[in-house]
Amino acid sequence: MIEHPTVIRPEAHAVFKxxxxxxxxxxxxxxxxxGLNAFEPGQTHALHAHQGMDKVYHVLEGQGLFLLExxxxxxxxxDLLVAPEGVPHGVRNSSxxxxxxxxxxxxGPARRTDRGDFAV
Amino acid sequence: MIEHPTVIRPEAHAVFKxxxxxxxxxxxxxxxxxGLNAFEPGQTHALHAHQGMDKVYHVLEGQGLFLLExxxxxxxxxDLLVAPEGVPHGVRNSSxxxxxxxxxxxxGPARRTDRGDFAV
Numbered sequence: 119m120i121e122h123p124t125v126i127r128p129e130a131h132a133v134f135k136x137x138x139x140x141x142x143x144x145x146x147x148x149x150x151x152x153g154l155n156a157f158e159p160g161q162t163h164a165l166h167a168h169q170g171m172d173k174v175y176h177v178l179e180g181q182g183l184f185l186l187e188x189x190x191x192x193x194x195x196x197d198l199l200v201a202p203e204g205v206p207h208g209v210r211n212s213s214x215x216x217x218x219x220x221x222x223x224x225x226g227p228a229r230r231t232d233r234g235d236f237a238v
Numbered sequence: 239m240i241e242h243p244t245v246i247r248p249e250a251h252a253v254f255k256x257x258x259x260x261x262x263x264x265x266x267x268x269x270x271x272x273g274l275n276a277f278e279p280g281q282t283h284a285l286h287a288h289q290g291m292d293k294v295y296h297v298l299e300g301q302g303l304f305l306l307e308x309x310x311x312x313x314x315x316x317d318l319l320v321a322p323e324g325v326p327h328g329v330r331n332s333s334x335x336x337x338x339x340x341x342x343x344x345x346g347p348a349r350r351t352d353r354g355d356f357a358v
Contacts, residue, residue: 150344224270224344
């Protein structure tokens with residue numbers, strides 16, 4: 119776990135998985151989750167929405183597509199997208215290289231006691 | 239005002255001021271404020287803390303110093319710092335070029351009715 123406040127290069131904390139998007143958590147509180155979504159070429163985080171939570175995506179490395187309702191929007195490192203609560207969003211790595219996206223969620227998702235993970 | 243969801247280059251929305259840090263708002267809700275802090279060379283946002291609000295700084299352009307309690311930490315584009323609620327933090331542009339920092343606050347600061355602005 120990272121001790122805050124510490125200056126970090128967020129992309130250095132990315133965790134990749136075979137078969138599905140990799141996730142890592144940089145900071146978590148009841149108010150805020152700061153995480154990383156890491157995509158190998160071809161991996162997708164399908165269109166989904168968070169009720170009562172705003173989401174910010176900030177592309178750190180690579181390029182791909184933001185999935186929105188009825189459209190797919192090209193994105194690349196440096197791009198930022200806000201999906202206000204209830205607005206469907208997702209990511210697809212349509213490129214041949216790795217893609218790393220900072221994913222911020224407010225408030226932080228409540229942890230479920232029956233399993234340790236949750237969708238960012 | 240930016241309509242969300244829209245893919246943006248956040249630093250393109252920076253607003254600089256003479257005499258003090260410039261501020262711009264990219265998104266605001268009761269849950270979340272996504273803003274920009276823009277510093278001309280020599281400008282500072284003094285050490286301050288937010289009770290009950292977590293803050294994320296993400297350096298978009300330039301370099302300078304993060305101000306923390308009892309220390310000043312060099313930072314540059316791509317660096318990220320989380321200041322959990324109550325942790326003093328600030329920014330100084332100690333460089334000869336412009337500095338742009340994304341500033342995220344959760345929950346969003348309550349708007350005061352007597353004046354329209356607030357400290358990010």
